[in-house]
Amino acid sequence: MANTSPARIWTMRAAFAALALLIMFFHLLPLETEPRFWAPPDLLLALAMAWSLRRPDYVPALSIGLVMLLADLLFHRPPGLLALLTVLGCGFLKGRAAPHRESTFASEWLSVALVLTGIATLNRLILTLFGVAQAQLSLTVIQVVMTIAAYPLAVWASQSILGVRKLSPSEAEALVSR
Template identity: 40%
Template sequence: MVRGPLADLWFRRVVFVFVAIFLFYLRLLPLGSVAGQWPGPDLMLCLVLAWVVRRPEYVPVWLIAGVILMEDMLLQRPPGLWTALVVVASEFLRGRAALMRELNFAVEWFQAALAMLALLLVYRFVFILTLMPQPGFGYAMIQMGATILAYPVMAWISRHVLGVHKPAAGEVDARGRRL
């Protein structure tokens, strides 16, 4: 069966949701019983940023907001705060997707790392303003460092396993517009 461009677009969105559900499952899975271990990377953030940079049309704002809000609920974070910050960061990178198409991966990784660090700092600043308890800054920085280091792995998986690549020159979207 031949899929048209619109069917491929929706197929990729469904794939994104299923990968997100798989990452939720991995995040909630008890992998160890020893307290005090190093925090793991935020793979969902890596996935969102990698897909937004590579193919922004696959992950519209409403899909990102819904998936991250579901993650907020599952991880018992303040609902909507992390969601809003991730949406702002993804829209920032979405606006630069056309510029980053011509640049190498190191620049993409650097832009994603800056967005991740900005997310962490604003998130913690809001927690400080509202006097909410939060984990230590060193712990959060270790997690963000792990997330930044995990970004190339998630970008590679997105490209080679899931087929989400930067658009080629002359490639068109579902409506026939150039990407």
Template identity: 40%
Template sequence: MGPSAIWGYRLAFFGLSSAILFFALLPFGPPEDGVPGPDLLVCLAFAWILRRPDYVPVWLLVPILLLADALLMRPLGLWTLVTLLGSEYLRRRVDHTEVKTFWSEVAAVAAVIAGMFVINHLAMLLLLAQTAPLLDQGLHLLATVVFYPLTAIFSQLIGVRRLAPGELDTLGTRA
């Protein structure tokens, strides 16, 4: 796969992230007492990072996450940092030589997302910031975990797949 295809996927990631942010800003969100929606940006980033880490470099992910923090009126940089830590943990776990089942991937991502929510909540408590009720945060966590498999399947359908053993990634390393 040539450099133009990799840049095409990076552009696709940017476009999908922009679409997610656009729809998140539209005023048809959940009602006051409704179930909060999933964090599709986290789902998309994790699905792509676990399949092709070279498609979502840190220099592309961080500005998108910071923009999401600003547009969604979250504490600027906190969720970005937590998501970056989670994504880098998953990026280090990518092993192209070992075949893992889809559900073991989902379980690993669910554990990382749960850890991210706990770290975010504890940081907000330490900063004495106002936090959402735990039930709402738990429902948001559950919705994000439930939507991860759908996002991973969607990513696979648009061509973001794992490297087969013997293929080279963009850095020239063997899978």
């Protein structure tokens, strides 16, 4: 019952925001001055999806939207587009969190991969439709593949370091009854 207490839920919501800010901080550090020929994984997106599937109560749509909007502004992306797509993708995954409670990690990973691919495709399509300059398609594909490959790392770190585990059926029942 301690895992579903309001204090624990609010602490983990604050931890998600703090972890997101930490990821953004390290992403903005000027460690390399040369342009890269590959795109790093979007760890923020992988983290939001891992937490959305494992503990949807820790990441409400508003906090995901605000964190991703801040990331859009800091990373000089079109403000709100990726935030909206992320909120929609995480919302879709949250709706599927109950069926994934009893499923294997491979099916969870596959659904995350499909949602990540959908987000990247819609993002590119909308930016193309409005004539916004974009990175090469190869960089976008590399970033999606690397984010899909980094998803198990995000799950492992969330589970082992922060204790973000899937809800047991009794915990889910207790959470829904509140």
